[in-house]
Amino acid sequence: MKRQRAEKQGRAGEGRAALWLQVKGWRILDRRRKTPLGEIDLVAKRGNVVAFVEVKWRATAAELDLAIDERRLARVAAAAEAVAHEYAKDGEDIRIDVLLLAPNLFPRHIVNAWQP
Incomplete structure (x- = not known):
């Protein structure tokens, strides 16, 4: 039950994150993109920048400080590198x-x- 609740809250957080990015002028290109190297929560584009976005939802602000670490970021970066060519065209930056x-x-x- 706890895992299911966390999954539901995570998906809701990703939806809120996508909405927030859209308000800031980003276009959401993909959600929950799975690769052999891991999952990318959101792929967003604004201007000539394509961002691979890791979303973390926590119950408290204090928990957010521990939500992301180098290992998690490395996994997202590896997944992004595997599929970046599908989203970023010539001259577009990725991050x-x-x-x-x-x-x-x-x-x-x-x-x-x-x-890195």
Whole structure:
């Protein structure tokens, strides 16, 4: 039951993140993109930038500080690298972003979170 509730909350968080990005002028290209190397929560584009976005939803602001780490970012980066050619065309930049969400808080958008 706890896992199912977490999955449901995660999906709701991804929906909120997509909506927030759209309000900020991003176009959502894909959701929950699965690759052999992992899953990308959102693929979004604005101008000549394609962002592969990891979304983290937590119950409290304090939990958000521990929601993302180098291992998780590396997995998202590997998955993004495997499919970037499908979304980014010539001259478009790609990056890994993180969106952190918790109830009653403004989303925290970490731009270009992965820099190996």
